[in-house]
Amino acid sequence: MLSTMQDAPLSVAQVLRHGSTVHGRAEVVTWTGAEARRRSYAEVGRRCAQLAHALRGLGVTGDERVATFMWNNAEHLEAYLAVPSMGAVLHTLNIRLFPEQLIHVANHGEDHVVIVDPTLIPLLTPQLAQLTTVKHVIVTGDSVDGVEVPDGMQVHAYEALIAGQPTEFDWPEVDERSAAAMCYTSGTTGDPKGVAYSHRSIYLHSMQVCMTDGPALKQGDRALAVVPQFHAMAWGLPYAAFMIGASLLMPDRFLQPEPLAAFIAAEQPTMSAAVPTIWQGLHLYLEQHPQDISCMHDVLIGGSAVPPSMMHTFEEDHGVQVLHAWGMTETSPLGSVARPPAGTEGDERWHYRYTQGRFPASVQARLVDDAGEVVPNDGDSIGELEVRGPWIAGSYYGVDAPDKFQDGWLRTGDVGSITPDGYLTLTDRTKDIIKSGGEWISSVDLENAVMGHPDVIEAAVIGVPDQKWDERPLVAVVIRDGADATVDTLREFLSDKVAKWQLPENWTVINEVPKTSVGKFDKKRLRSQYSDGELEVTRV
Amino acid sequence: MLSTMQDAPLSVAQVLRHGSTVHGRAEVVTWTGAEARRRSYAEVGRRCAQLAHALRGLGVTGDERVATFMWNNAEHLEAYLAVPSMGAVLHTLNIRLFPEQLIHVANHGEDHVVIVDPTLIPLLTPQLAQLTTVKHVIVTGDSVDGVEVPDGMQVHAYEALIAGQPTEFDWPEVDERSAAAMCYTSGTTGDPKGVAYSHRSIYLHSMQVCMTDGPALKQGDRALAVVPQFHAMAWGLPYAAFMIGASLLMPDRFLQPEPLAAFIAAEQPTMSAAVPTIWQGLHLYLEQHPQDISCMHDVLIGGSAVPPSMMHTFEEDHGVQVLHAWGMTETSPLGSVARPPAGTEGDERWHYRYTQGRFPASVQARLVDDAGEVVPNDGDSIGELEVRGPWIAGSYYGVDAPDKFQDGWLRTGDVGSITPDGYLTLTDRTKDIIKSGGEWISSVDLENAVMGHPDVIEAAVIGVPDQKWDERPLVAVVIRDGADATVDTLREFLSDKVAKWQLPENWTVINEVPKTSVGKFDKKRLRSQYSDGELEVTRV
Known part of the structure; x- marks a missing residue:
């Protein structure tokens, strides 16, 4: 029996539409090293329409890939929103890939356009001649002075390209299972492999980021996105912030402890997200240059296990609660989040917080031993973590990887145990044990x-x-x-x-x-x- | 371009699986007038499996409708979870319908089984002979003594029926757009009309109930569900509570102010949901019988506009924050929720809280005037509210209602204005103005x-x-x-x-x-x- 519900797709365009109207007063704040430049979500909405019109003019009429080679900033946010909303596919290139990896992923993803930050031109241009599908290079800002591109490629200045374009766009209705964005894993073995997120997976994941068992991002939050936008979609923060009306604080290329501390002092984030090494560096800096960072009620830390000592340091020295989380590029990336059960206190509470946390209803998890048998979630039995759900990858783009996927589950390569109440403790990577x-x-x-x-x-x-x-x-x-x-x-x-x-x-x-x-x-x-x-x- | 994401359906079975394991220690507490009976979600999970096996034995093998004629209690929760999870369709019958309406909806929905509370037998049995599709009546509890059913119908005691059934069930994978549950509007004009919620709509709506721009239900909350389970799915609380690990406090038939106050005193809810008249009655009772009810951080009030005086009374006299909300059976029902923008204070904050609130990203809203033109969201222009989204009805079950649906939008029959930042103020029903x-x-x-x-x-x-x-x-x-x-x-x-x-x-x-x-x-x-x-x- 069919339901009588509307057939309304989950889409990035709906996130864009909602954020740029209902939350039009929220803002994206980009650090320039000394001060901030600000843009309201209403303005981001208008500029997204202009960007989409401009990209149409460059031949992006279907599911062409539009790549970014950028830091975290307002223009990267615009690409995040405009490219999928117009029906094309955003491809976030990792600026830290080795040249041969960069060439591989851009060609494998068949990127048609690359949007690049002027400071990253030197990293990109030596490779351009080998990017066989790229037709257009768009340099953010006003100028393309001194940018050389091979024959057959055109170069454009972002601001000149979008200037004068209409500030509204009739965003097409998409199939929610179609690709919205791609990210290649930084895999330490073999070629990087592409994950293609769908409109559906991005939308559901954004909801989770705003759920009380997730990071619980909320309207009025000021989210400092240190985690790069080229790394697992900045953990979903850009889309979730636009969905819920949280402002985004973007550090651009200023990721060293000193400018990060200055950015925090100037813009007073209420939450943040980054890998442990960033926080470790900030902590060492703050030892020498004391500063109150307790405006951040939570920092979400994932990417690697967080040493308990760091969690205590941040809470006891800085008044900042560390929210330990687990995920990977293949999981969009939000998997588990270590919120302790309500009512726990003291050591028991810390014990829960040291774990990788608990999965939400949308992510099923199981442990599988060497023999391929599922082991119980008893807190003791050890196995490889396998996960399943609507924002978990079921394959890689254009390559077979049968060892990573089986029976509809993703094999994570992480080894650990799960308690009866669902808390995951990872003990190692399968290859590192x-x-x-x-x-x-x-x-x-x-x-x-x-x-x-x-x-x-x-x-x-x-x-x-x-x-x-x-x-x-x-x-x-x-x-x-x-x-x-x-x-x-x-x-x-x-x-x-x-x-x-x-x-x-x-x-x-x-x-x-x-x-x-x-x-x-x-x-x-x-x-x-x-x-x-x-x-x-x-x-x- | 297709995404590489898994094709994992959103389903009630996943809510059941998650709640009964990860949140197995949460509990449903049913009031008996003098004390509470308790059941853990782990036990609810086992009993759901037993109920599903028992229903299979009664011929519920496909999308048969299993109706409930019940108060809010643990068994009603079991039906909520087990019936959709097994692939059948839950039909919540409104116990307050007039006899001819009850007969109409049970026959129109083609109910195969009715689960009934013993105290409601006198309201149901006079109608049974006219229920043409019902084959089985299941009476909750241990006894069917004195229950008469017409020839061709069988009567069963709930506990005897499920006793000895296996406590695990291999929940089938469903198409997420198939019907999971039905509710007929209590419409004051014409026959009640059926809304068939899908697995997808229930799942997404449950996520919204746990989002920071919704009721923000969280793990460890104790949710007092006064709003009846036969009325717009108890505003989605049962599913959301199971999804997030909030305990459910069910008042059963004890909805009068005195027993409700006793239930609150005994079980200390942290939040609640009900129509204004319930709270009005409780307030009058508490004037005579003072009691601290400030354990409830929020009460969600909808169904009718909340008089501002009541909001002040609850906050100033009782320390309870009223969260004004708007929705209807056709909207699952969560539409807008009146959370004021972060940073507002005093009168400005109250002004936002008096409104019907703001819609989440998943619900698009527009106002349409008498001439069928969309009017701007400028806070002044008045029009009929139309809504659209994945948990909004697009039709009624088995009847045409072209005046309610147009161009993929639901016409709500409510009239009001919307501010540029998305706050809805309803001034009337179209028919009441x-x-x-x-x-x-x-x-x-x-x-x-x-x-x-x-x-x-x-x-x-x-x-x-x-x-x-x-x-x-x-x-x-x-x-x-x-x-x-x-x-x-x-x-x-x-x-x-x-x-x-x-x-x-x-x-x-x-x-x-x-x-x-x-x-x-x-x-x-x-x-x-x-x-x-x-x-x-x-x-x-």
């Missing part, structure tokens, strides 16, 4: 334990070959300048925190843990540094 | 003005024929026992509150405003009482 004498050692648990030492800035743990045990942990640790900690004192510090057989005997003191293009620990690089003999290892 | 000498007078504005007088319990205003002006307002007013107010003092009270030409000259003092089956002012009955000469009218 250390198999020592038939037992598993979680590299993440060891990292957190080491990072709990006050003299440690960061620490990464990898498995290294061992004749007796197959694999044993190696700790690569960054010690604070001038601190007294040594390998011996750190090992002593661990002795009552991890089981004796897990105590690492291999240590290396380094200046910085190598990071991937999105700021995660790059253990692949650490492993090759180790096997190439580049690390000075102490055995204790 | 008073057309006096070519000008419109809002019956609702007059009612609110009269109800602002401390001696007035309630007041309804209708248009009555007038030789000179075509129509003039008649005020039917209920004055508090022992109060001094008279028609003259009330008219004097109005003199500085409404324009002189709107001042009513026709008054009648009555004992109670007649109500519809869902507690709204029944102006149709008031008009017939007037035209039949049953009202004693004073002309001043």
